[in-house]
Amino acid sequence: MTKLVDQEHTLPSSSLPAYVFEGPDQIAIRTRTNDQPRYVDTRLSVWTWYDGGLAMKVDWAALQFSSDLMEICKSFMAYALEKYAPRTAQMFANFLQKLSKTELASGLPWGIPLIVTTLERLRESRHDLVGFRRFYRWAVGRGIEGFDLNTYLTIKDVKSSSVDPYARIYLSQSSLEIFEELQLLKRIEQGDTSDSLENIQINVLIHLGFELAPRAIQFHSLDVSDFEIIKDANNNVYYTLWLPMAKKFGQRRPERRPRKITTKLGEKISQHVSGIKRRFGENCEPMFVGSDGSRMSVTEIGACLKHELREAGIDKPKQVTMLLRHHLGQGLADQGTPVDMIAELLGHNSTVAARAYLTATPNIARVKEKALGKSPAYQRIMRSFLTGEVVQRRDTPAERAIRGVIDTQYIGDIGACALPVHMHCPYNPVYACYTCKKFHPFADGRHEQVKEALQQEAQRFIDMAEQAGDLIHNRPVAQHQTTILAVSATIERCRQLMENAKDDTV
Incomplete structure (x- = not known):
C-alpha cells in the first residue's frame, strides 16, 4: 500500500x-x-x-x-x-x-x-x-x-x-415513568386503525422500539427478509425478527440474531411488509422506507420516534431510541433478569453496561431491603461471603489501616486488615480486600470512591479489549465486575449499620 x-x-x-x-x-x-x-x-x-x-x-x-x-x-x-x-x-x-x-x-x-x-x-x-x-x-x-x-x-x-464513558453508563440511566409508559402504550394502540402505509410504518417503529428497543442503526439495517412467520402443526402462528447487531467487533457484515415478538406486533409488520411490496414491488429490500422506496436513514428514523414520543406526551431532551433502550433494560432489571440475559437482549458486548441497570434501579434496592435486608439470616450469610465485621475508624490502630492505588488514584480510609502487622498480604490491597474475611471495612469509609475508581479502571480494560476484539472472554473485566458488586454490598452493609446506630440513639 x-x-x-x-x-x-x-x-x-x-x-x-x-x-x-x-x-x-x-x-x-x-x-x-x-x-x-x-x-x-x-x-x-x-x-x-x-x-x-x-x-x-x-x-x-x-x-x-x-x-x-x-x-x-x-x-x-x-x-x-x-x-x-x-x-x-x-x-x-x-x-x-x-x-x-x-x-x-x-x-x-x-x-x-x-x-x-x-x-x-x-x-x-x-x-x-x-x-x-x-x-x-x-x-x-x-x-x-x-x-x-x-x-x-x-x-x-x-x-x-x-467525561469517562463508563461514568456515562452508570450515571445517565433513565427510563419511562409508569404514567409515561401507559401513555405510550395508548399511542401504540391508537395506530391500529389506520390503513396508510406511512402511518402503519411509524406505528411499527414505535411498537418495535417499545418491545425490543433496537438502536437507530438497527432499525435502518432491517430488511423485509428479516421478518419470519412460522406456523406449527396446530396452525399456531409465531413471529420472529432477525435483528442485526450494531456493535459486534471484527464483522464485515452485521450478525443477525432471532428475536421473538408479540402476535400484535407481528401482525402489524406483516401488514406493513405487504404494503411495501404492493407499492414498491416484490424486490424492495428495506423494512423501513421513505416516500420513494429508499431505505430510511438513522436521522429520519430518530425524527419519527421522537415525534411519536412527543405525541404520547413524552418529551425528554436528547432521549429517543436510547430512552426506550434504557426503559427496556431497567424493566428487565426490576424483574430480576440476570445481567447476561439483559446484555444479550440489548446486544451489548459485555455485561458491564447491563450491570448499570441493576445499580441504577431503586426498585431492586427496595425489593432487596424488604425481602432480605431486614433478615438476620441473610445478613449473616452476606457477612460470611464478603468481609469481616464493619468497624469504626476511631477504634482502629493506624498501622492496620489499608491504603492503595486504583486507576492511578491513591485511596485510603476504607478499613483495617486483621493480619498481623509484620505480615504482608500476598494479594493486591484494596482490589482483594472486599472479598476477604480479614478486611474490616470502616462504617464511614470511602467505599464510594473505591467503586468509582474500579468502574473507571474497568472501562480502560474494556477499551483495550475493544482494540483486541475480545470482550466476552476478558477475565480482568469479569474480575472487576465481581469486585464492584462486592464493594456495592459493603456500601449497603455500612449504610444499614449507620442507620441502625442512628435509630438506637433516637
Whole structure:
C-alpha cells in the first residue's frame, strides 16, 4: 500500500524520506446493507463513504498538511476504512481535521514539546485523543520515519479531560415513568386503525422500539427478509425478527440474531411488509422506507420516534431510541433478569453496561431491603461471603489501616486488615480486600470512591479489549465486575449499620 522514496543527499540532515501513499484505487469497507456503497474511491480529492443512510467524508483539499504528512494520513485513513466500522473511520477523519489545524501539520519530525502542547488541545475531546493515539501507534507499527515507541508511550499516558464513558453508563440511566409508559402504550394502540402505509410504518417503529428497543442503526439495517412467520402443526402462528447487531467487533457484515415478538406486533409488520411490496414491488429490500422506496436513514428514523414520543406526551431532551433502550433494560432489571440475559437482549458486548441497570434501579434496592435486608439470616450469610465485621475508624490502630492505588488514584480510609502487622498480604490491597474475611471495612469509609475508581479502571480494560476484539472472554473485566458488586454490598452493609446506630440513639 505504501513505499518510502529516498530524497537526494543534498537535503538537510533533519529531513526524512518522503512517504508516498500507493493504496488501491478502491478500498472495500464494512457495510450493513446491500444498497450501501461498498467501496471508497481513493483517486478523488474527497473520500466518501456511507453508514446509516448518512454520507461521511474526508476532504483532503481542505486539510493543511505538509506533502509528506498528507501521504501518511491518506495511508492511515485507508487502513482505518478497511479495519474499522464506518463511524469509527469518520471519528478518525474528524481527528485529522483537528490535527491539520495544529502546528504539527507543518511536517515531520515532531518534537516532544510540540506534541505535548498539541495533546493539551486534543485532550478536551476523548475521540480526538484516541484518534491521535491510534494514528501514532499505527505509524510506529509500520516503522515510518519520524515516529518512535518512546514518544508513543508518552502519548499513551495522557488522559482525556472529558467525561469517562463508563461514568456515562452508570450515571445517565433513565427510563419511562409508569404514567409515561401507559401513555405510550395508548399511542401504540391508537395506530391500529389506520390503513396508510406511512402511518402503519411509524406505528411499527414505535411498537418495535417499545418491545425490543433496537438502536437507530438497527432499525435502518432491517430488511423485509428479516421478518419470519412460522406456523406449527396446530396452525399456531409465531413471529420472529432477525435483528442485526450494531456493535459486534471484527464483522464485515452485521450478525443477525432471532428475536421473538408479540402476535400484535407481528401482525402489524406483516401488514406493513405487504404494503411495501404492493407499492414498491416484490424486490424492495428495506423494512423501513421513505416516500420513494429508499431505505430510511438513522436521522429520519430518530425524527419519527421522537415525534411519536412527543405525541404520547413524552418529551425528554436528547432521549429517543436510547430512552426506550434504557426503559427496556431497567424493566428487565426490576424483574430480576440476570445481567447476561439483559446484555444479550440489548446486544451489548459485555455485561458491564447491563450491570448499570441493576445499580441504577431503586426498585431492586427496595425489593432487596424488604425481602432480605431486614433478615438476620441473610445478613449473616452476606457477612460470611464478603468481609469481616464493619468497624469504626476511631477504634482502629493506624498501622492496620489499608491504603492503595486504583486507576492511578491513591485511596485510603476504607478499613483495617486483621493480619498481623509484620505480615504482608500476598494479594493486591484494596482490589482483594472486599472479598476477604480479614478486611474490616470502616462504617464511614470511602467505599464510594473505591467503586468509582474500579468502574473507571474497568472501562480502560474494556477499551483495550475493544482494540483486541475480545470482550466476552476478558477475565480482568469479569474480575472487576465481581469486585464492584462486592464493594456495592459493603456500601449497603455500612449504610444499614449507620442507620441502625442512628435509630438506637433516637
